[in-house]
Amino acid sequence: MTNPTAFIAPRTGKLIMRWLLFAILVAFALFYLIPLFVMITTSLKSLDEIRAGNLVALPVSVTFDAWRTAWASACSGIQCEGLRPYFWNSVLLTVPAVAISTLLGAVNGYVIAQWKFRGANLIFSLMLFGCFIPFQVVLLPMARTLGILGLAGTIPGLVFVHVIYGIGFTTLFFRNYYVTIPVELVKAAKVDGAGFFRIYWSIFLPLSLPILMVTVIWQFTQIWNDFLFGVSFSQAGTQPVTVALNNIVNSTTGVKEYNVNMAAAIIAAFPTLFVYAVAGKYFIRGLTAGSVKG
Amino acid sequence: MESMLEIQNLDKNYGTVEVLKNINVSAKTGDFLVLVGPSGCGKSTLLNCIAGLESISGGSIHIGGLDMTHVNPKDRNIAMVFQSYALYPTMSVANNITFGMKVRGVAKAERLSKLQSVAKQLQIEKLLDRKPSQLSGGQRQRVAIGRALVRDPKMFLFDEPLSNLDAKLRVEMRLEIKKLHHDLGATMVYVTHDQIEAMTLATNIVVLKDGLVQQIGSPDAVYRRPANLFVADFMGSPAMNLIPVKAISEGSVTRVQIKPAEGAPIELIDNFNGDLPEEVILGIRPEDIAEARLRAGEDTQRMKCRIDMVEPAGADTYVVSWLGGKQVTARLQSETKAKSGESLDLAFDFSKVSYFSKTTGERLN
Amino acid sequence: MSKWLEHNIPRILLAPSFAAVVVFVYGFIAWTAWVSLTRSRLLPKYEIEGFIQYERLFAAPRWDTAMENLFIFGILFIVVSMILGLLLAILLDQQIRIEGALRTIYLYPMALSMIVTGTSWKWIMNPGLGIEAMVRGWGFENFSFDWIIDPDKAIYAVVVAAIWQASGFVMALFLAGLRSVDTEIIKAARVDGIPTWRIYLSIVIPSMAPIFLSAFIILAHLAIKSFDLVIALTGGGPGYSTDLPATYMYAMAFSRGDIGQAASSAMVMMAVVFAIIVPYLYSELRVKND
Structure with missing residues (x-):
């Protein structure tokens, strides 16, 4: 894949540009990924840990209780059969x-x-x-x-x-x-x-x-x-x-x-x-x- | 010989647009009929009508003596080769060729034996397991022809089959199609916009323009005696020279006055054609103008012309001069000493000229 | 008989779909248009009374809010998504080795239901335990990020979530557009010594005008139809501060039992969509028919 508009191949001066470009792209990747990451980590925490801890922290003790509840017994309105x-x-x-x-x-x-x-x-x-x-x-x-x-x-x-x-x-x-x-x-x-x-x-x-x-x-x-x-x-x-x-x-x-x-x-x-x-x-x-x- | 194709008073409209107007064409068994004309003239539509792929608005089509006007394509006993080859992309070469037989319920053993004989005839035995995308242009063309051959039809229809090939391959395939026609003795109807293909292949040429038949005849007749200015200009390369001249007829002899680029008109005597109106267009093929020093005789008339351009083309050399307000091309032998800017004596062969009406464009002699 | 059948099979097969479209699209639009001109409340009435429903609609403060929100939401959503999408596309176009992976990451939100997006962002933006709490936990005690419960700012929370969902898609569109620009023109420009940023500005971006138009149409269309995201993120609240025409229509139709208002608001929505779409479709179809 050749792209004639690409910045010219990295030389010392261009190397910084290259890393800057890379940093921006990764930062955006994080912007798109964080909601998914937060969803997954939150789902693996206990409610106490959620209240005590930090939004983006990894779960201290992983628990699948929330998944079980969500699947089989969470309540919507008066019914409690999960999803x-x-x-x-x-x-x-x-x-x-x-x-x-x-x-x-x-x-x-x-x-x-x-x-x-x-x-x-x-x-x-x-x-x-x-x-x-x-x-x-x-x-x-x-x-x-x-x-x-x-x-x-x-x-x-x-x-x-x-x-x-x-x-x-x-x-x-x-x-x-x-x-x-x-x-x-x-x-x-x-x-x-x-x-x-x-x-x-x-x-x-x-x-x-x-x-x-x-x-x-x-x-x-x-x-x-x-x-x-x-x-x-x-x-x-x-x-x-x-x-x-x-x-x-x-x-x-x-x-x-x-x-x-x-x-x-x-x-x-x-x-x-x-x-x-x-x-x-x-x-x-x-x-x-x-x-x-x- | 019996008539294979008989088209009578055929009309074809798309809504209010008339694409084909009162077409009358016929072909005998073994004929090679070429439909030729510029793009948009209706030649492909006419072929599609013959195949039954397009319905017609009026008239009739008989194939092999039977009225096929309203018969489905598959029941017309024809086979067709398309410009894009129209090979079924997901089928192997073998399946492409046998698909039609399979649809008609031909037994497998017969399908295979026919496939083998056609593959041998076209030398594509090694390609039978390949997909169309793995073939070169010439190979695809052969497979498309093979698909037509296995049908053993009464008539073959070709829709610009060579126009997607490069120049060299086109000449090769043209020869092969001609040989095929000779070997099979089958009737063929062939559409092309290339007048050289038309000349080399046809036993009969139909020239079309704007949905109207301009002329039907043998290649020689169409080339030598074009029916009107359109045919004269379309057939032949370089095209026939069409020079506006003043004609003064005295019985069967005519004095033809041609205006050179500079100076007074020059008068030539035509001993072959008479009874012409005063304002006419003289048609003369480039090869009917020769260098006077190499050609002399009763039928030629000489004229000193200023040469504007010299184009060597290998076997021949074309020289261009300015006559009657038109560029006139002469096809000279390659050893000519003509130089641009100089004058040259040219001989016009009046036994082969055409005259056309300045008003209607129709042939007059 | 069989010949007739053979000739007409295409028509026969297309007929059911055609009939369905005529009845369920055009017939239904006509029905809604009709009802929007009546005094229908809980049940539809069919006596035409003129434009009273539209008068009521335009006099309702809640509809005012909904239209104003659509305006704010639509413009911010479209403009930011386009800028972000174009920026990402140009950056990704610089022969990045992990382009494939990044593209996948940027675009995945488009595969999610807006309800999921809303649920996720509702959690992230909730002041008690979300971003606000996190930043305060880092020591910035006065940090405040409570858009989602602030009637004046909640619509911007919707904009953020919507941009998160759709900007990757705009990136994909623009990237395809960048790649389809004739490379010989770009080579010629490079030979002429034109700097890269100038090539983008003067050659590449102008030649992508049709893609800008497509992206605009799609985003505008998404904005006007937006319903799920608001429901999941704010439920239209606080109060009805994040109502959009779509949620207004739904509330009138299914919770307020005001069919007349529902019909007239739906007709206004359609008018807005058509004002944007019809010129576009017309030009597309005209080109195709040539």
Whole structure:
């Protein structure tokens, strides 16, 4: 990797500049890391140690009590079951919502990019606009619609909402990816006798792994981290983990158990952090895909 | 011989935009039909219509005597080679070639034997396990042709198949396609914007511009007797010289007055063409202008011209002179002593000239 | 029949998504717009009464606070994130050996839920045991850092947490932009003897104008939709000093039972988003259609 704008290679005078640069970069790294560090250390301390000690000090005696409480018995409001049931709610709603919205996005993107018909571009523009609306504008009618459909306060209801408002982005991702594949490929396959589905299955699907990763990771992060839909359309028992976390942290009864709050926050953040750690490349690509035009 | 391709009154519109207007083209079995024209002339669209990849707005297409106007591409008994080769990127070369047979449900044994024979014919046996991304441009081109060959089609369609290759490889592949046509005796329809490809490959050339057929004919006819100014200018490199002149016809003989860069018009006698209007455009190929000292005869007329530029090009030397307000190029033998700034006697071969109307651009003789 | 089907499969497959978007996006926007013009309270009413909800909205001090907060929050969040992001991108662009690791560290907050971010910063910034207590413990007895419970400063606490979350993302955008600048132009400038800082200022940064626009749009969009962070960090408080339009709308819709106010505030939010997004999308789509 050569970079013509890089400062000229270190000589005595430049060496100081080099170290200064390095120091600044590391200082910023600490700025981003400290909240995570504080969360982890706090979650491993006892409440007494927290009250006596220092925010950034390492725990004197490590205890996992807070983690146990956060997982299985922390109270949100009147219920004291910890995050566990809500964590599974999030899993149960995220998995189908990600799968369905990705599938629809793949089909839509394939059609819009490779099987253009009159009006397809208009439909795409309409979908694209849908990505950018503030969701507050659909909260009220959606609440009523879910009621009418009998899905109010249920996990399938939340899946439905996430799929509907995820289609715009998944379609955008796949469309922008498939549009870079030459149309001649479809023509050649048509002459070879393959139809719509055969062409997708044999030619496009094998090419789709990168964009599939990007889309799945994007949707997973969005839906797992969602709070607005979760808090608006769930009820006691069906809340996703983000809502439960907020309830535990802001529950007014009893003493504030900071160590439990931090453990709960880490538990809620763990799945997306894990995905970021193992597939960060695709996560970044998803983030920038929406902004850098395809 | 029987007719293989018969296109009648074909129209193609995109909304209100007319891309192809009343196209009538036909090819006999074994013909090599080349569709040529500048980019945007509709030649690729016409090929796509023949393949069935684009629907048509009017007219009909018959292939092998059957009405194929509304038939799916796969049922037209054609094979097609694309400009970008359109190889399926995730499949090996072997799977690329056999994919069509697999889709049609051809038995595995037959697929393999066909694959072997085609691979042998194109000398790509060693490449069968590779992915398209591991092939060079020329190899990809061969695989694309192989994919067409295994279909054993009634007709091959080529959409600018050589334009992504470098100059040397292009000449090689051009020869190979010509040989293939000779060996198979199959009908081929070939789209290109390169008029040299058109001249070397075709048995019949269709020149298109703005969705209209300009001329259909053998390479020789299109080159020697272009139907209008567009064809005259498009076919041939360097292009035909098109010089505005004053023509005074007396029966079957014409006195042609050409304005040199300086001085009074010079009059040449054309003994071959008569009955021309006064204002015409004279078309003459660079090779039909020679150095007068090397060429003499009934059919040539001499004229002293001031040479503005000399361009040696190896086998030939081009000299440029300024006549009738246009740059006129003559193709001389390389041993010419012409020097820029000096005068030279040039001989014009009037047995091979064309005349075009100044108003309509149509051929007059 | 099968030919018809074959020809129309693309349309048929796109139809459900299209219908869903028409109903659940555009239909719902229309519904909200309609209801915002009625006297709806706990239940929606459908008799149009004009702009009374908007009059109430603009007369409400709480909405005033929310809009003012959006203004402060939006501007600070966007400007600081962009400056920080650009700075980090340029520093990281100097052939740093551990660039990959640093990039990962700068960007990870973007993978977190804003609820997690809020929870974490709420703990760090709490005066009793957080930064304030820590610095006092170091001997600075008069040190004070109580933004989070100070109605005048709490919105800045939200800004800090939001910048922490999003600035790494802006860095990633800008870094990609820096890397996409034509290196031959930069080489030419170096041959001309132009100093590095001047190359950045006069050549590299101007050529990244589209990326600045993208970053601005995304950050503005994030700012207007911000809801989770405020809820988790301050709950809109103290009082309603950190209310944003999003939290105002939510409170009206789900705790106050004032559908009319919820609808009209949502429409104002959408108007703000569209005023920023529509010109951008329009230019994007126009370029694509050419």
